[in-house]
Amino acid sequence: MNSVFKALADPTRRKVLELLRQRPMTAGELSDHFxxxxxxxxxxxxxxxxxxxxxxxxxxxSITYQLKLSVLEDALLGFTQLFGIGAAERTPAGATGSPKPTREGADE
Amino acid sequence: MNSVFKALADPTRRKVLELLRQRPMTAGELSDHFxxxxxxxxxxxxxxxxxxxxxxxxxxxSITYQLKLSVLEDALLGFTQLFGIGAAERTPAGATGSPKPTREGADE
DNA sequence: ACGATATTTAGATATTTGGCTAAATATCGA
DNA sequence: TCGATATTTAGCCAAATATCTAAATATCGT
Incomplete structure (x- = not known):
């Protein structure tokens, strides 16, 4: 989970994920965008x-990379819910990730 | 927004935010947790x-620090929605942040 | 004005990070 | 097997980051 936030800290990597959101792409194909x-x-x-x-x-x-949405979702949603921010309540249509019960007060 | 993700990349800083989620605290009070x-x-x-x-x-x-939830919310929710992950649709009760219309296909 | 307390700034150091070029590896097609 | 193509690994460097101790700054109480 720390590694996810570390990975997300770089703009290039965030953009790679965004590109991958649409479809899997090869390393070279992705590289062409940067x-x-x-x-x-x-x-x-x-x-x-x-x-x-x-x-x-x-x-x-060639190597095709594919986004693992559920992992991104778990990290982001988990953190988000920790703050009572948005999300939760209803599983969004088309969500790939785990249901994960709403945790209310989790500190450590 | 990049600065938010950079800030979130460190576990200590994430924990500070979590502590601040409950109540404002002084620098010293926060420091005592680390x-x-x-x-x-x-x-x-x-x-x-x-x-x-x-x-x-x-x-x-002493200096009291307070969480600016709306900023965290905007960054996290914005990114989250970019991937079609959770959130969106209904503004959560007590949300402090901006409404921000659901952007569907935004690439660059 | 002094001393105590809270916090930050300065300055040093070690590690990590993001970038590059050159070279290695793997696979395809002829 | 040879040459071309796709990608990674190796090795290097500069800049950023996280940490520390010592010192500076600000404010309170007396």
Whole structure:
């Protein structure tokens, strides 16, 4: 969970997730959206992978990355609910993540 | 918004926000919850202040920090909605933040 | 005005991070 | 097997970050 927030701290990585929200994409395809080198992007992918936010799938010579929405959802919603902010109550249509009962007062 | 995610990247700072969720507290009071020096905590407060996540209020010799829930809410909910995750639809009771219309497809 | 208390600022240091180039690895097609 | 393509690993560097101690600043009570 800390790794998720660490991963989210970088704008490039957040944008990668946003791109992946629409469809899975290969490393190269993703890299084309950013003004940095392939190895640098590869490092960003590694951070996202370690946070379990994306999933790699090797097909032939290229690697397709896919967003793991449920992990992002669990971290974000969990934190959000910790503050009584929005979310909760009804599982949104099309949600992929876990139901996770509404925790009201959780401190530590 | 980037500054919010940067601020959220550190566990100590996230915990400070959680503590502040319950009630405003002084710098010293907050510091007592962590195993680091006062100056270090002061630096963390500065990061949170720069992200506009907390508000300082000097009373006599001590400084009381207060959570700015609406800022946290805007950043988190905004990002969350970007992914179609939870939230949205109904403004939660007691929400302090801006209404902010549901943006559906926003990429860049 | 003095001493005590609360907090921040200054300055130093070690670690982490984000970036690069060059090289290694893996797979495809001929 | 060879060459091209996709991606990662290795090695380096500069800037940012988290931490510390010591010192500065501000305010209170006497």
């Amino acid at each position: 003004p940095v080198s392939r190895p640098t992007m590869s490092a960003h992918f590694a951070v996202l992978r370690e946070a379990d936010l994306i999933e790699a799938n090797k097909i032939g010579t | 195993p680091v020096s006062r100056p270090t905590m002061s630096a963390h407060f500065a990061v949170l202040r720069e992200a506009d996540l907390i508000e300082a209020n000097k009373i006599g010799t």
